[in-house]
Amino acid sequence: METVVFLISAAVILSGALGVIFSKNPVHSALFMVQTLFGVAVLFVLLEATFLAAIQVIVYAGAIVILFVFVITLLGVDRAEDLKVEPISGQRPLAVVLGASIFGIILTVLIVAVGGPTGEQVANTPIGDASDNTKILGEALFSTHVFSVELTALLLTVAVVGAVVLSTRPTKPLISTLDKQQNDNLEDELEEKGEE
């Protein structure tokens, strides 16, 4: 049962990821991205991280990707991109080689560590049952890690303020007095020409 669920969600995740990088249209990419996120959420449920699974869908699919789609449709950059043109020659083969080598490195690490990851069974805060996952996570967040939570709250506030500042349409700068004089002169000249 677990194997079947894992294999299906792995297929969903990987096909979604490939869809993101091969789609011509950004909106299609965003949709494939949602597919991947759902697969990851299912994996979280499988690993008994039920709260994270719900948050994954609410935050990632419900806010982040929606924001992507929103920007894409609002700015009208949803035209399909021509993927045949390769702007920098040799970029794609090189990128694939780099991606494959990163995969190779991780794979090597995995193979060297035969029998899965090793490490001390520290268990600072043991993972409880899936049914009280939310409770345990909340207690850990608001006791041991409360400072980090406050920091991330600050980060989010800064990000929101930054976004507002960045995306506000700049109001026209008040023209300087010098420009104004030049403008007046220009207007006078124009008027004179008109009179002629």
Place this chain on the structure above:
Amino acid sequence: MMIIASDPLLSSDIGFSVVAIMLLKVVIAFALLMVSVMLVIWFERKIVADMHNRVGPSLAGPWGILQTLADGIKLFFKEDLLPERADRVVFRLAPYLSLVPAFLSFAIVPIGGDFTNGGDGTVSIFGHRTLLQVADPPVGILLFLALSSIAVYGVMLAGWSSGSKYPLLGSVRASAQMISYEAALGLSMATVFLFSGTLSTSGIVSGQATWNWNLVSTGFIPFIIFVIAGTAELNRPPFDLVEAEQELVGGFHTEYSSIRFALFFLAEFMNMITMSAIAVTLFLGGPNGPILIKQIAWVWPILWFFLKVMAFLFTFVWLRATLPRLRYDQLMDLGWKLLIPASLGWFLLIAALNIGEDRGWSTFLIVPIGLIVLSLAALLLNGAIKKAKDSSLHAADLSEISEGVDQ
């Protein structure tokens, strides 16, 4: 393999009868939703007609009760149009993206079961004890929030994929509105979690056994915010800017016809039923109520649940017939500057009261201090908004002057 649901049905060995009961529950929930959507559409048309002093649908069936069925059959046999500039795949996908979450979120609503006198709300079917809800995941209500955020995709993509400007404008409005009001919705729900101590819907309902409703214990404000934000989330009047006919032709589904349009319509009314059911579960005690005749004890919770949901549905219809549509900036102001700060402030006050109870602080001290702090915060917020408005007006004046000089 872990078990996601805490339904007692699944804690025993999973055999044929358990699977059969699960399937039965799914089928019943599906059929119940479909039939009630049909009736709710008729109900809405009839009530609005009464409020307008009209007759309303009256020809198909007794009192026109089969009108929806007739409309559905008509839509089914109409030609299915596909706009030339549409994005074919997404255009076909979008109705399902809004229909499937509407179906799924009803799965977590307990529609019956006796929670009085420490009852766990289970009923006995074929020798198995089970909850009267399709699923009871530990994250419960969060699943509802997750699904309602997925429902935004249906509206958004329907508008975008039509390849036409009015649907696009409608969908951009819709997604902005739904994302904004989801925050207020979630924050007003958070107050309920403080009292229930759990996210699971059956846990929330059993915490409100018989008369201990969250409506009273959370102090009405979260409930009011939930209903307003819920109405906005449903895109119902007075928040139906998404499909404002006078401005946007028909909103995001302008280009849809035939069965695909029917699917959107279905999803909209299904969401209305689900939102009412969730509100009843969270604030009005779900199926809790007095059991009047002991012999048919299982009937009463279902009856109470049904009556409470009906009251909500009537309110939604009533709002539609009564209130004029908001302007877009009023909508955003209401969401961001009133509902979100109010629900957050109330949440903090309730949290302070809860902590105070644990620590043995005096309630008579916490409430005034809390209220003073909150009103100070409200004053600050108001001042900031006013300042921002003034300076933007000032900037607008300046730019007008400079534009005047340019000419």
Place this chain on the structure above:
Amino acid sequence: MSITTTWYLLLAAILFSIGTTGLLVRRNPLIMFMCIELMLNAVNITFVSIGSHLNDLGGQLAVFFVLVVAAAEVVIGLALVVAIMRRRSRTNADDLKILGG
């Protein structure tokens, strides 16, 4: 065949590599952002699976913070994209070499 932590790590490795390749290949800044999100998701899978392997909640806590940081990053990133697109309508990452002066 039972699913061990190694399987999850393998899946995360593949996802991370796909994300990296996509980031290097695509030129649309929005899609590049999505590829970064893919890589973050790969990291999240790793965190949760190793956390569950070691019976430590730390993995899930890390994912929580990664989610918040990802949200902040996207907010700023999209605001930048909006600000740039306002000046030049069809922008890809190569056009931004003007930032070099």
